[in-house]
Amino acid sequence: xxxxxxxxxxxxxxxxxxxxxxxxxxxxxxxxxxxxxxxxxxxxxxxxxxxxxxxxxxxxxxxxxxxxxxxxxxxxxxxxxxxxxxxxxxxxxxxxxxxxxxxxxxxxxxxxxxxxxxxxxxxxxxxxxxxxxxx
Amino acid sequence: xxxxxxxxxxxxxxxxxxxxxxxxxxxxxxxxxxxxxxxxxxxxxxxxxxxxxxxxxxxxxxxxxxxxxxxxxxxxxxxxxxxxxxxxxxxxxxxxxxxxxxxxxxxxxxxxxxxxxxxxxxxxxxxxxxxxxxx
DNA sequence: CCTTGACCTTCCAATGATGGGAAGGTGTAC
DNA sequence: GTACACCTTCCCATCATTGGAAGGTCAAGG
Numbered sequence: 001x002x003x004x005x006x007x008x009x010x011x012x013x014x015x016x017x018x019x020x021x022x023x024x025x026x027x028x029x030x031x032x033x034x035x036x037x038x039x040x041x042x043x044x045x046x047x048x049x050x051x052x053x054x055x056x057x058x059x060x061x062x063x064x065x066x067x068x069x070x071x072x073x074x075x076x077x078x079x080x081x082x083x084x085x086x087x088x089x090x091x092x093x094x095x096x097x098x099x100x101x102x103x104x105x106x107x108x109x110x111x112x113x114x115x116x117x118x119x120x121x122x123x124x125x126x127x128x129x130x131x132x133x134x135x
Numbered sequence: 136x137x138x139x140x141x142x143x144x145x146x147x148x149x150x151x152x153x154x155x156x157x158x159x160x161x162x163x164x165x166x167x168x169x170x171x172x173x174x175x176x177x178x179x180x181x182x183x184x185x186x187x188x189x190x191x192x193x194x195x196x197x198x199x200x201x202x203x204x205x206x207x208x209x210x211x212x213x214x215x216x217x218x219x220x221x222x223x224x225x226x227x228x229x230x231x232x233x234x235x236x237x238x239x240x241x242x243x244x245x246x247x248x249x250x251x252x253x254x255x256x257x258x259x260x261x262x263x264x265x266x267x268x269x270x
Numbered sequence: 271c272c273t274t275g276a277c278c279t280t281c282c283a284a285t286g287a288t289g290g291g292a293a294g295g296t297g298t299a300c
Numbered sequence: 301g302t303a304c305a306c307c308t309t310c311c312c313a314t315c316a317t318t319g320g321a322a323g324g325t326c327a328a329g330g
Contacts, residue, residue: 077255120212
């Protein structure tokens with residue numbers, strides 16, 4: 001099948017399919033006589049795998065590791081679990097940071113009149129030379 | 136003051152200070168005879184403002200708008216509030232997405248034996264041709 | 271046979287925020 | 301006078317993705 005059809009069937013854009021090939025995440029596609037890439041079942045599987053892993057926020061590097069484990073019949077599930085755990089902890093750290101941002105911003109927004117007057121605690125907080133975190 | 140001192144006083148690296156100047160986020164610094172950049176009170180203020188806004192996750196573009204409002208004595212606080220609200224809603228959306236990823240991954244990790252056996256629900260979920268979200 | 275439109279190819283560039291480093295000029299302290 | 305810390309500009313890299321240009325290929329229809 002052509003790259004366009006593979007893209008439709010996997011939800012990965014043709015652009016990204018070529019890119020994943022260029023960086024070595026997927027094996028180079030077979031080529032027809034006209035040099036068009038030709039995809040089969042296994043390629044489609046790998047691309048779907050990648051798309052799902054991306055949706056779960058795995059990096060390309062992590063996905064490379066997961067794909068290798070997928071292909072390794074003798075893989076220990078502990079290794080997969082380790083990668084996923086490291087990733088989920090990273091996600092949790094980032095969420096915690098973002099929640100802190102949100103809490104601060106919500107406080108500032110609540111304190112801001114939001115009318116035509118120029119007095120705004122949001123700008124005051126960002127610009128105040130004697131900066132302190134609101135409590 | 137030199138760019139290095141300004142960097143120390145504001146927490147913005149010299150690299151980034153030059154970058155912010157290049158993209159027009161801050162006004163071009165005054166130059167001494169030797170072409171060294173020369174920073175004053177107001178520059179330091181703007182850089183601190185930027186650093187704090189970055190810590191709250193505002194994009195450079197949003198910060199440009201906030202800085203302009205800061206300098207505008209007649210700004211309506213409603214405009215500042217609007218920018219902050221849009222941003223916080225964006226943050227909340229991203230957090231919700233990440234929480235969904237985390238929930239899915241936690242379920243998969245909990246179901247994974249994490250031992251030397253190759254059977255792993257994490258890979259099964261990523262690779263299954265008949266894919267369904269775990270409930 | 272020729273055109274049109276939809277596909278495919280490769281290559282180059284941009285995004286946003288930041289860091290790294292090279293090559294070269296300047297300032298200061300010993 | 302020389303060593304060292306600082307400054308300058310310029311280019312490149314990251315990460316994942318998108319966009320476009322320039323050109324080749326294929327199928328349908330006039």
